[in-house]
Amino acid sequence: MALSLYHHSILLSCFLLLKTGVHVESKRVPAIIVFGDSTVDAGNNNPLPTISKSNFAPYGRDLEGGKATGRFSNGRIATDFISEAFGNKPLVPAYLDSSYGIEDFATGVTFASAGTGFDNKTAAVTSVIPLWKEVEYFKDYKTRLATLLGRKAAAETIRDAVYIISIGTNDFAINYFALPDRSLHFTLEEYENFLIGIANNFMVELYRLGARKISLGGLPPIGCLPIIRTLDPGHACIEEFNTLARKFDLKLKSLAAKLRGELQGSKVVFSNIYYQAMDVIQKPSLYGFENVKNGCCGSGRFEVSYLCHRSNPLTCKDASKYAFWDSVHPSEKLHFIVANNMMKTSLAEFV
Template sequence: MNATVESAASSSIQCLFLFIFLVISSFAVPSCRAKVPAVIVFGDSSVDSGNNNQIRTILKSNHKPYGRDFPGGQPTGRFSNGRIPPDFISEAMGIKPYVPAYLDPKFTIKDFATGVCFASAGTGYDNSTSNVLNVLPLWMEIVNYKEYQSRLRKYLGVKKANKILREALYLISIGTNDFLENYYLIPGGRSRQYPVAGQYEDFLAGIAENFLRELYSLGARNISLGGLPPMGCLPLERTTNTMEGNGCIGKYNDVAKEFNGKLQWLAIKLGMELPGIKLAFSNPYDPFLEIIRKPSAFGFVNAAVACCATGLFEMGYLCDQYNPFTCEDANKYVFWDSFHPSERTNQLLSENLLKTSLAPFL
């Protein structure tokens, strides 16, 4: 009997020492080094983490039910029920689980040193696109970035700050609004000036090239240039396509594919021209379309309408907490509101990009 007690006591002591060793080891082993020192974001609502909250525009998502699945369950200004692609990419890079908005007063340069977002929902390459809903034009995102550079150099010193700016991963996601909220929506505007959508694509590609060259001149070397999604399949567009049974609008998808081809060629061209640049074209079109066409294969039950409200046309202030039709589980829906993917879709698209175009940065 005593031998049994002694054996049990000895076993307990061994377990205790093993537990203590594991706890000490967990503090002693340094964390894995991040793949890049920071993630820096430019673009529109697909990547805006809350900058529109701080400007005078009606295009905001600073109210419930936006953000209901974000840590803390509160709206942040992200056009999603939860996180958006830069958040997932930042986490995968070993940095942090979300990228803060530059204009958000809750954050400081200490927070921005490892990642920052300059994007503005509703904007585009074309300045006239940002005028539609009075949001930040792309050139203003660059102005804010230059200010950020100065603040970062004061905070960390010139040498260390420049190293971060040079080695950071720059994510760019923009262009959908130029077509859906400007070219095809505003009569007598760009569609009159550029009678063929292909000509407008060339105009936008020219702006994209100038933007990339300016980023390069400011020190950026690791850049992901995002393409357009199958924008004809967004619930908002399908709702208006009554003549074809509310299916995807093929013309819009064709334009997205054409423009993506021009962006891909631009990435190849600048990759050959600019010394030291690593410029990847990140194309969400095919993986996104596959999710839309085969939602059940990815665990979704609905790809035609969105989770919020009726799911047909609501976004921004029309997607509010008082609508009784909002779904209970956004993970079952490809889209959160009529224009933006759900958090689950954002995660799947981010994982695909990390395995493909973003793999060289890992």
């Protein structure tokens, strides 16, 4: 079953390329370089002493070979589909995965860490990699890439690569609203602006290090995540969280526009994933989904990471019918839909 679904996902990727009219020469987009949290982590947390892991079954069950790589999904994630759509490999490897080397990372790499956020305190909650450390790994990557390709070719790769950033949900979900420290010292508005300041500095630093094509991703409809729905007696989306996501997205969009004007030669875009995900949630049958309220794993209401395990008899048989894989993360199919939408909209400029 895993092998057939993998082949199915390859066909979907080919459809993505045809539908978007993308006929990419690899020289134009030589690499996909990723920063962020569990939405784009491919296994950087595997060697860490943290509960924010997914390198065990049933995670990855629909990847070729059914291997749990550390992706928080039943299969591939959005950045994998994006990489393939740009003419590169179908799996973007994690920088801390020892089974890969710099030769593998030369055409794509993710520094993302599940559980992290813009705020250092968010990463500290589950002892994962803070955003500043992801940048340090990127600096190390640049040095290794120069050794592999030579300084000139490496600089060209860094300049022409597409940078995908997906981060921010954890700052609210597992930090501001779950713990007292930040909420005692910041109003919600102040905390949002605090995060925007960090995002600004982070992106300026990426630019200083050579990045030019940068996609700043927005938040999903947080209030419709299965684990958040459990807070409502009727298991409905919680509008308070969705309003927050839309509001913060507007600030991220404004930041992207500001930086595009300030950073000479840059192409900074804002990738809005909220409305595509919400369309799926509101019109599931249009996309072939049967369940958008629960994750496939277990009861689908609270299981994530170690609570999502292979022995749970409630885990669904066909994850393609579910928008969510566990109580927080999209299924492979929803990841594809989001990636497809990004290729047709914000990322189309980089083609």
